[in-house]
Amino acid sequence: xxxxxxxxxxxxxxxxxxxxxxxxxxxxxxxxxxxxxxxxxxxxxxxxxxxxxxxxxxxxxxxxxxxxxxxxxxxxxxxxxxxxxxxxxxxxxxxxxxxxxxxxxxxxxxxxxxxxxxxxxxxxxxxxxxxxxxxxx
Amino acid sequence: xxxxxxxxxxxxxxxxxxxxxxxxxxxxxxxxxxxxxxxxxxxxxxxxxxxxxxxxxxxxxxxxxxxxxxxxxxxxxxxxxxxxxxxxxxxxxxxxxxxxxxxxxxxxxxxxxxxxxxxxxxxxxxxxxxxxxxxxxxxxxxxxxxxxxxxxxxxxxxxxxxxxxxxxxxxxxxxxxxxxxxxxxxxxxxxxxxxxxxxxxxxxxxxxxxxxxxxxxxxxxxxxxxxxxxxxxxxxxxxxxxxxxxxxxxxxxxxxxxxxxxxxxxxxxxxxxxxxxxxxxxxxxxxxxxxxxxxxxxxxxxxxxxxxxxxxxxxxxxxxxxxxxxxxxxxxxxxxxxxxxxxxxxxxxxxxxxxxxxxxxxxxxxxxxxxxxxxxxxx
Ligand SMILES: [Zn+2]
Numbered sequence: 001x002x003x004x005x006x007x008x009x010x011x012x013x014x015x016x017x018x019x020x021x022x023x024x025x026x027x028x029x030x031x032x033x034x035x036x037x038x039x040x041x042x043x044x045x046x047x048x049x050x051x052x053x054x055x056x057x058x059x060x061x062x063x064x065x066x067x068x069x070x071x072x073x074x075x076x077x078x079x080x081x082x083x084x085x086x087x088x089x090x091x092x093x094x095x096x097x098x099x100x101x102x103x104x105x106x107x108x109x110x111x112x113x114x115x116x117x118x119x120x121x122x123x124x125x126x127x128x129x130x131x132x133x134x135x136x137x
Numbered sequence: 138x139x140x141x142x143x144x145x146x147x148x149x150x151x152x153x154x155x156x157x158x159x160x161x162x163x164x165x166x167x168x169x170x171x172x173x174x175x176x177x178x179x180x181x182x183x184x185x186x187x188x189x190x191x192x193x194x195x196x197x198x199x200x201x202x203x204x205x206x207x208x209x210x211x212x213x214x215x216x217x218x219x220x221x222x223x224x225x226x227x228x229x230x231x232x233x234x235x236x237x238x239x240x241x242x243x244x245x246x247x248x249x250x251x252x253x254x255x256x257x258x259x260x261x262x263x264x265x266x267x268x269x270x271x272x273x274x275x276x277x278x279x280x281x282x283x284x285x286x287x288x289x290x291x292x293x294x295x296x297x298x299x300x301x302x303x304x305x306x307x308x309x310x311x312x313x314x315x316x317x318x319x320x321x322x323x324x325x326x327x328x329x330x331x332x333x334x335x336x337x338x339x340x341x342x343x344x345x346x347x348x349x350x351x352x353x354x355x356x357x358x359x360x361x362x363x364x365x366x367x368x369x370x371x372x373x374x375x376x377x378x379x380x381x382x383x384x385x386x387x388x389x390x391x392x393x394x395x396x397x398x399x400x401x402x403x404x405x406x407x408x409x410x411x412x413x414x415x416x417x418x419x420x421x422x423x424x425x426x427x428x429x430x431x432x433x434x435x436x437x438x439x440x441x442x443x444x445x446x447x448x449x450x451x452x453x454x455x456x457x458x459x460x461x462x463x464x465x466x467x468x469x470x471x472x473x474x475x476x477x478x479x480x481x482x483x484x485x486x487x488x489x490x491x492x493x494x495x496x497x498x499x500x501x502x503x504x505x506x507x508x509x510x511x512x513x514x515x516x
Contacts, residue, residue: 073330075272076276077272096265098269
């Protein structure tokens with residue numbers, strides 16, 4: 001029997017640019033044309049001032065580890081080992097959820113405020129997931 | 138809302154708490170509701186307001202044979218019942234209805250007749266959180282705690298003491314699920330669930346329910362039990378996505394709900410005799426003590442570790458044993474309200490002698506929502 005699959009996002013019109021960006025190897029955020037507020041998750045208006053004048057931009061992909069848990073149980077479908085569920089604080093301000101790849105999933109290795117960089121995990125031809133790993137150099 | 142205009146006159150939990158495989162969820166609602174009606178000598182035809190969460194108010198009204206003129210189906214997670222109390226008090230005061238029934242029940246353990254809960258794949262949480270392996274509250278609710286601990290200097294031992302102290306209260310409560318004493322070492326050696334939280338820092342999973350009946354203060358004196366007056370209330374919501382909280386150093390929803398209730402009640406923290414802070418996981422009492430303004434956040438861990446909230450301490454907290462040791466069907470807010478009412482009636486198993494003001498603070502949908510109710514037994 002096949003392993004139960006990881007929960008997959010079902011893309012909506014307002015989030016399409018984000019997922020297209022991930023496939024293209026870009027972390028795409030949005031910024032308000034009026035008040036310059038950068039935000040996540042995607043939406044076609046500024047959650048700070050309500051303006052519908054917003055632009056998509058390519059984020060730096062740099063961030064820091066804001067907080068996390070290391071999940072042991074119940075294990076989520078598609079995840080077979082204890083794994084960190086982290087929240088990354090992006091250089092541009094917004095925070096987003098991520099796993100921390102290329103890093104031991106231990107409290108010793110996962111130090112709060114450690115520098116992270118974006119990486120893209122190809123799940124299959126239809127889905128690439130933005131992820132983070134310890135920053136190199 | 139004016140103070141002391143509305144009171145709880147009926148309060149009861151289900152006949153059994155714990156593992157109840159012979160009752161469906163809707164039957165647990167009915168059991169709690171009939172117990173609460175019996176507690177105040179009312180029948181379904183005496184009720185004209187109905188509020189519940191997850192289950193629909195139309196289902197509850199129909200099942201119990203109630204014809205309401207006011208309904209509230211606010212469903213914001215485990216603190217929904219705090220919001221129902223607040224809304225019911227306002228509705229009664231506004232003359233929209235006279236006698237409100239609020240029910241909660243959940244077949245959390247036995248899963249009989251339980252309504253499904255899932256994260257839709259096209260929701261924001263489904264798109265931007267679920268793919269990273271969140272799966273149930275243990276993988277979500279504790280996510281802020283490491284940041285909170287680092288910011289405020291809270292130790293793992295202090296966090297473990299939350300569970301130890303609540304077990305001391307549970308030991309005094311015959312209806313508590315877990316009553317054996319535990320130590321900090323027991324907590325820190327229990328099975329890992331989601332680092333840093335281990336089994337004994339996570340809530341129980343049980344079956345049960347509870348119901349409240351509220352009416353105006355001028356009618357309340359005609360009921361068999363001492364009325365428990367609503368002195369102050371507050372509510373707010375933040376975000377259903379834990380990753381999108383404004384900060385992990387506090388809860389924005391707590392910081393609105395709690396202080397709103399204190400302002401409305403016109404009390405200060407030193408007036409509080411008894412406190413309930415919804416403890417789905419061990420970090421919530423620390424957030425609550427800070428966000429409700431009892432003390433600076435950095436003092437919360439030490440305050441509990443020093444024994445101030447244990448039996449005999451100056452601020453009795455979660456005196457039924459809490460969600461960690463008393464019971465937790467999935468939505469704990471009703472059980473916290475029941476304990477506050479028992480304390481104000483003077484009939485709690487671990488009664489705080491002479492308690493006159495009880496603060497009951499709830500959280501729902503991880504940190505998505507919050508409601509605070511302040512009760513008093515003095516008019
Ligand atoms: Zn703006």
